[in-house]
Amino acid sequence: MEFGLIAPMFIAILVATIEIGMLEVISTNLDTAVMAAARKIRTGQSDRPATAAEFTTLICDSMIDDPADCRGRLAISVQKMSDFATAQSAANTAPAGQFDSGGPGDIILVRATYRWPLVLPMYAGNFQLAGPTEALLDARAAFRNEPYA
Template identity: 65%
Template sequence: MSLRAFRRDDVGATAIEFAFVAPMAIALIIATIEVGMLEVVSSNLDAAVMDVARKIRTGASDRPANTTALVDMICANMVESSADCHARLKTSVQVTPNFADAGPAAGAAATGQFNAGGAGDIVLVRATYTWPLILPMYAGNFQLAGPTQAILDTRAAFRNEPYA
């Protein structure tokens, strides 16, 4: 085969072009799925914490009485296994003197304390969930906890109802 014929031969060009494009396309598909999962888990965490916060706020008979019960209630509403949830979830519930003090406290990390207060108390519930990442460079606006983990946070501040 002459050099001129070799240059005109385009057999296999599509395979070579696919070899260049395929890794980027696969990474984009995986990143899209991963960001979607992050959004689902974040929304799921928000809903679980709001459900537990409502039980605390209203003084429901099945409200959590300690940190273990709080984590159990939140993990019961999460999408993944209970064991994984318990390992990745950090919570705290604390009473604050007023809503102005709840703002700075909400920015702090969850410490594991539990004080649901009483009727009329202002309560802050914090939950932080660590989620493993496959492609951390595509995590978007999520806060990262190291190179392969995203941190999902949710907070709820409220005044307990005047329950008896």
């Protein structure tokens, strides 16, 4: 009898703990994937992405989520900025899909948001919600391109 009363709460806490853990893993994975993709732009590598679709693919190939699902959940922007103050003020806006990787010495702002489905949205903790059943994970990077030739 006591187990019947306690079991639903125990299962909800267990699922919420697993879900928050998954959110942390996906968030860290997104940060790492965005930084690796941004590094190709920053260093001027020969295989750097030239379009928003290539940049999205580069990020999704590094994510632990299915690449097809990733492309539907990921929104990115890569913009050339005039200075770091402008980049800082623009960092909190939502990505709009534009792609301008600039050239040597340019300041670039990379923004990525990723929608992750939730099982128990009321336990999402400090994560921003994108809707009633989705968390919105963010990754941002601002840097000056290296003086590549």
